[in-house]
Amino acid sequence: MAAASSPPTPRSPRPQAPSAERTKGPSGLEKVVLREARGFSAEVHLYGGQVTSWKNDRGDELLFVSSKATFKPPKAIRGGIPICFPQFGTHGILEKHGFARNRFWAIDDNPPPFPTNAAVKAFVDLILKPSEEDLKIWPHSFEFRLRVALGPGGDLVLTSRIRNNNTDGRPFSFTFAYHTYFSVSDISEVRIEGLETLDYIDCLRGKERFTEQGDAIVFESEVDKIYLDAPAKIAIIDHEKKRTFVLRQDGLPDAVLWNPWDKKTKNTQDFGDEEFKHMLCVEPAAIEKPITLKPGEEWKGKMELSAVPSSYCSGQLDPNKVLQG
Template sequence: MPVNMINDADGSPRVILSEPTGSTAEVLLYGGQVVSWKNERREELLFVTKKALWKPSKAVRGGIPIYFPQFANFGPLERHGFARNRLWSLDPSPSPLSPANNQSTVDLILRCTEDDLKAWPHRFELRLRISLSAGKLTLIPRVRNTDNKAFSFTFALRNYFSVSDISLICSEVRIEGLETLDYFDNLMQRQRYTEQADAITFDGEIDRVYLSTPTKIAIIDHEKKRTFVLRKEGMGDSAVWNPWDKKAKALPDMGDEDFKIMLCVDSAAIETPVTLKPLEEWKGRQELSAVSSSYCSGQLDPRKVLHGFS
């Protein structure tokens, strides 16, 4: 399936994936970051702010940035680690592809630099396979310890979903699959709570890390008649984030009103860091799919979304 490499106006390399039904994905080599995922109707499924800084030195606000080897400020490194602020390469020796029809794939790799070793003294290889097929975007990260000593890391794929206006009183954007779970609330000094709601809805800033989450989570958007289904393996936690109005205005690379039309639901390994011995490898997997739904008319019960997909 078609995989094209282009250079942006400033010379930054970008990979374009496409498949026969018409859906596309775009990946920056800077940060190994997916910055667009469009369905066959050319509707953008991921959020990217119009104030994004499209130049190396800072990750683009939106899409799917990669947080490694540290999530947030849970360690000594720069916020969310350095992987999202490094130039990746096409992987010259990717693992063999399993047979797949009508799938477009690119394999990327990030190796540590001498500067990285000064901040985080561990040698590693971080690989990322990005595959696009009809209605589905799959990311498979792998971290290999190429050092002579063990190390630990935390990891996240931050998914900026494009949603209808969640600031409206009548908004029916909701997350299902995280109810009854424990979470760390980063707005409350990372205190631990238990989710009491039947589903997560939004009326203000949210910054939480849900723990021991299921392999499937649904992000339901009644207004757009769309449900995102997030399936994940090897990443037991899920962060949920929206800055709301005050925090959005304080972020220089985010529009004042952008918080209304985005929602982050991550696949992550945070509470229990991953530890690798020399030559060991960790592998995760995230599969995003977008399905049409019309909950109000009863065409799709969102609760069945969590159980009805294999």
């Protein structure tokens, strides 16, 4: 009698070539899907120049997008990484958080050279220029170039370059934020390291200035703070998922921390009532001191996100703190 044959050993998926594919989402809005060789992916909508998905090699979604998000202009998309420009917050006649997050961006076919890692093969370059309507509410000529790149280790990198193209000699000033919504297991299981002892502006207490006390930051109620002189690296530690997001920034001196909690969420149409439990915004920003550019000058602001496994001993990262890496 012939011996029974062993079942075939399952093969690992073959690495795919990195790619950037232009396609359309269910709503009909155009987007670019970035894929890296080992299975990481990201999606970037041309509407808003907005990253709306970032997945690891297991297909886990790392960014939060509300189940009630509206993918219909002129409403901004609730979640992912909205771009706040030329202002953060509400001031004057400009709409809240500026207009970049609800304008259609174009693919930038001839970007100027970006200093980048040669190993990065999956990226897209976008560009935003002011329309005639934009010039009526913010009368400045600019070019906003955005590169969204997916590194071979799954890191997500956003690089913004803003240039003053005014021909009348006028400078302009702006504030800015990468309004990043992280997906978390439960907000009560999350803590932030890297913002301890910093001064912050509390937007829930009349924009008064305070100094952060104690150790790592945890969450028990609504938070809306702007931390000043933030470090180049911040860690968002999710105990339940044993995952740590590491946020690195360059050119962005502030960091916004925001969770609307239950009452505000229930009063927001494009937010599910309980979704505040599963998201946290940590946003590299330039808010307290606006950026000023003279004609011909360019500003650059960069954010790099990575997600790494983390283990714990008595509730602390063990043994090497991510922030020391």
